[in-house]
Amino acid sequence: MWAPVPPGRLLAYHGTRPCCRTAAASLAKLILTVTKLSGEGITGQVDFTSHTDAVVAVAIELVNVLTPGDACGRPHRPPGDRELPPAVTAALRAGRGEVRHVSADEAAGFRPVAAAIRAVFDAVAAGQADTAALLVNDMLATTGARPRLERHDDQPWHLHFHGAEDSLVTGWAAGCATGLAVVLGGESRGRLGVCDAPRCDRVYVDASRNATRRFCSTSCQSRVKAASFRAAHRPR
Numbered sequence: 001m002w003a004p005v006p007p008g009r010l011l012a013y014h015g016t017r018p019c020c021r022t023a024a025a026s027l028a029k030l031i032l033t034v035t036k037l038s039g040e041g042i043t044g045q046v047d048f049t050s051h052t053d054a055v056v057a058v059a060i061e062l063v064n065v066l067t068p069g070d071a072c073g074r075p076h077r078p079p080g081d082r083e084l085p086p087a088v089t090a091a092l093r094a095g096r097g098e099v100r101h102v103s104a105d106e107a108a109g110f111r112p113v114a115a116a117i118r119a120v121f122d123a124v125a126a127g128q129a130d131t132a133a134l135l136v137n138d139m140l141a142t143t144g145a146r147p148r149l150e151r152h153d154d155q156p157w158h159l160h161f162h163g164a165e166d167s168l169v170t171g172w173a174a175g176c177a178t179g180l181a182v183v184l185g186g187e188s189r190g191r192l193g194v195c196d197a198p199r200c201d202r203v204y205v206d207a208s209r210n211a212t213r214r215f216c217s218t219s220c221q222s223r224v225k226a227a228s229f230r231a232a233h234r235p236r
């Protein structure tokens with residue numbers, strides 16, 4: 001049975017492995033519903049649907065684990081071939097708890113997927129909305145993402161997104177692309193972000209009440225605060 005990630009968990013996804021109880025009928029089937037802003041303008045709280053939460057969380061994990069750069073002030077090297085399968089398995093479990101262990105070949109297939117998703121976040125962070133949209137459209141086309149209403153496990157009809165073929169990599173890539181499309185095509189398009197802290201380029205989705213998030217994690221937020229404090233109290 002599908003067990004969605006609770007709304008709000010996105011804040012804690014960097015560097016964590018949220019624990020979810022779940023199993024899905026098919027790993028290649030990614031379930032999404034339309035992004036919904038619950039009460040925005042009244043409470044200001046973003047409330048992605050749980051299904052969108054899940055695939056966007058996986059997209060973020062794939063970028064943060066598999067793409068090189070800096071993480072919280074230190075160089076980040078993606079896992080080598082030996083460490084890659086468990087790392088990818090853990091990234092997928094950020095959205096779905098009971099994902100089987102991925103094979104070495106499957107894990108390698110996620111490297112270009114993560115790079116493609118990283119390019120979308122970078123474009124958004126650079127204010128290049130047109131580029132971000134084109135990149136997501138490319139991913140949708142490449143993966144052959146296709147919507148389909150399905151009903152199972154006593155659930156009501158709901159929207160699934162499949163890839164052109166139901167391999168693990170294509171299925172997840174199609175789902176991640178569709179999750180990004182849902183976010184970028186809606187009112188929450190400004191909520192994808194790249195960490196603003198020095199020596200960090202990890203990514204996040206801003207689920208904060210006032211859309212004021214700037215950092216990938218509380219670690220980076222604390223680093224920046226501490227640096228500001230030191231600068232303000234430095235003897236002159």
Ligand SMILES: [Zn+2]
Nearest residue numbers: 195200216220
């Ligand atoms: Zn950071």
